[in-house]
Amino acid sequence: MLHHSELTFKDTDDYARLRDVLEKAGYTDKGVLEVIGVKDFPSMKGTDVQLLLRRTKDRSALNTLIRLFLIETECDTEAVKEAFHPLKPQALIEAGIVKVDGNFMTAAVKLMPYKNLYITFDLPCMLQSDSRTNYVMGIGSSTLTLANLTVRKPSRMTLDLGAGCGIHAFLAAGHSRSVIAADLNPRAVRFAEFNAKLNSLSNVQCLEGDLFGPVKGHKFDLVVSNPPFVISPEARYIYRDGGMEGDQITRKIVGRVPEFLNDGGYCQILCNWAELRGQDWKERLHKWFDGTGCDAWVLRSESLDAETYAQTWIRHTEKSEPGLFPEQFEKWMDYYESHGISSMGAGLITMRRSEGRASWFRADDAPERMDGPCGDAIVRGFGLRDFLETAADDSILLDSEFCVSPEARLERRSKPTPEGWLDESVRISLAKGLSYSGNIDHYIANMLINCDGRRKISELMNEMAQSLQAEPEKIKGSFCSIVRHLVQQGFLLPPGID
Numbered sequence: 001m002l003h004h005s006e007l008t009f010k011d012t013d014d015y016a017r018l019r020d021v022l023e024k025a026g027y028t029d030k031g032v033l034e035v036i037g038v039k040d041f042p043s044m045k046g047t048d049v050q051l052l053l054r055r056t057k058d059r060s061a062l063n064t065l066i067r068l069f070l071i072e073t074e075c076d077t078e079a080v081k082e083a084f085h086p087l088k089p090q091a092l093i094e095a096g097i098v099k100v101d102g103n104f105m106t107a108a109v110k111l112m113p114y115k116n117l118y119i120t121f122d123l124p125c126m127l128q129s130d131s132r133t134n135y136v137m138g139i140g141s142s143t144l145t146l147a148n149l150t151v152r153k154p155s156r157m158t159l160d161l162g163a164g165c166g167i168h169a170f171l172a173a174g175h176s177r178s179v180i181a182a183d184l185n186p187r188a189v190r191f192a193e194f195n196a197k198l199n200s201l202s203n204v205q206c207l208e209g210d211l212f213g214p215v216k217g218h219k220f221d222l223v224v225s226n227p228p229f230v231i232s233p234e235a236r237y238i239y240r241d242g243g244m245e246g247d248q249i250t251r252k253i254v255g256r257v258p259e260f261l262n263d264g265g266y267c268q269i270l271c272n273w274a275e276l277r278g279q280d281w282k283e284r285l286h287k288w289f290d291g292t293g294c295d296a297w298v299l300r301s302e303s304l305d306a307e308t309y310a311q312t313w314i315r316h317t318e319k320s321e322p323g324l325f326p327e328q329f330e331k332w333m334d335y336y337e338s339h340g341i342s343s344m345g346a347g348l349i350t351m352r353r354s355e356g357r358a359s360w361f362r363a364d365d366a367p368e369r370m371d372g373p374c375g376d377a378i379v380r381g382f383g384l385r386d387f388l389e390t391a392a393d394d395s396i397l398l399d400s401e402f403c404v405s406p407e408a409r410l411e412r413r414s415k416p417t418p419e420g421w422l423d424e425s426v427r428i429s430l431a432k433g434l435s436y437s438g439n440i441d442h443y444i445a446n447m448l449i450n451c452d453g454r455r456k457i458s459e460l461m462n463e464m465a466q467s468l469q470a471e472p473e474k475i476k477g478s479f480c481s482i483v484r485h486l487v488q489q490g491f492l493l494p495p496g497i498d
């Protein structure tokens with residue numbers, strides 16, 4: 001339950017005061033990590049609290065903030081007063097940001113720096129309490145993955161569906177005229193509202209309701225969603241299970257979102273899906289997009305067997321009471337058995353509204369590495385797949401000119417032989433974004449190097465045939481399928497795509 005005063009400041013100037021306090025103290029990702037001596041926030045989990053306390057023992061505003069919100073330890077009331085000056089501790093207590101514990105104060109919420117934002121959300125210990133159903137999660141690995149993959153083109157209106165603390169809405173506020181952060185959980189909406197004010201983001205509106213209910217009649221250029229995708233027999237947490245069977249929440253979003261997308265608008269959903277025994281996962285997902293009027297590209301980052309999946313999520317989110325795990329685990333596994341689920345796919349679904357033409361579906365494995373933001377690579381990936389649709393016929397493909405991507409890198413490993421240096425292996429990779437990589441033979445390497453945007457790929461095929469002393473017709477099939485693969489992964493760019 002929320003108290004009416006929780007997560008609001010009575011004095012609206014206090015939002016700016018709090019932000020000012022945090023900035024002046026140097027409470028930034030970089031500042032904090034330098035003090036505690038870890039490379040990133042996830043690494044904090046493996047660091048002993050005693051060590052963190054020692055590194056923050058000197059009295060300073062920054063050390064007090066780190067102790068309060070990161071280490072989550074009690075702090076001397078005087079130190080808290082000093083750290084937040086000129087903001088009154090009473091205002092923080094009334095807003096539910098800190099609480100009094102005898103002569104000490106502790107954090108009532110988590111408050112973290114993220115890039116140039118400050119984000120509040122629930123303390124992880126809430127997952128062990130009775131009010132855990134409404135738990136509002138913070139910046140998790142799924143959050144960061146979606147943020148990194150988000151298409152960051154200018155958008156007239158963006159929707160963050162299942163916004164939680166509002167992080168995607170705030171990141172989108174920088175490239176959107178207006179943003180709606182919508183969530184079913186009233187507590188999440190309160191956090192998002194508080195965070196929007198704390199970060200002075202006046203173009204973000206926070207709305208409460210089920211899925212698209214709060215945005216009826218709106219159209220968006222971008223919809224992003226990290227829904228409660230965990231596939232389990234439970235409906236314990238709004239943030240995790242969403243209370244629907246299997247992967248139905250994602251399927252529902254896929255089915256309903258087209259109505260809310262402008263032509264050319266993107267919807268990106270980070271999610272898990274069930275992979276059924278005896279059924280190709282791509283076929284199952286393909287059906288989800290029938291009749292949506294959207295092109296759809298599924299990028300699968302991993303597939304986890306049901307046992308590992310259950311174990312990971314139970315350990316990560318269920319109440320950890322001694323002896324409880326076997327019972328929980330069996331319940332989850334019985335659920336998967338009865339639904340014919342053998343594994344769980346995880347990845348990103350991106351849809352693009354394509355009015356007035358036939359739409360396409362593609363499903364690929366994601367690269368092992370992603371280097372930096374990938375939104376541009378997603379947009380480029382759509383352009384490349386559009387091209388591949390039009391060049392389904394080999395003759396059209398062979399009549400095209402390609403450029404090698406400026407991000408392509410080629411490494412040759414050669415060895416000396418009596419006939420001169422011989423390539424042992426040739427490795428290609430992309431240096432930015434969706435960093436696909438793989439081995440190619442030196443014939444393909446030579447073809448790639450010669451793709452300068454001026455020569456038709458059929459010419460390069462003929463040259464390759466000559467060096468192989470083969471008839472071009474003989475190599476045509478495998479040559480075209482390799483070229484398609486190189487286009488699909490972003491190594492070769494057809495005209496009009498940069």
Ligand SMILES: C[S@@+](CC[C@H](N)C(=O)[O-])C[C@H]1O[C@@H](n2cnc3c(N)ncnc32)[C@H](O)[C@@H]1O
Pocket residue numbers: 136137138139140142143146161162163164165166167168182183184185188209210211212226227228229238239240242
């Ligand atoms: C996995 S959390 C994601 C939070 C945040 N967007 C992020 O990426 O870190 C899923 C969010 O969806 C919300 N949610 C669950 N069911 C919903 C529904 N039917 N309609 C709207 N939001 C829902 C939850 O309250 C939760 O905040």
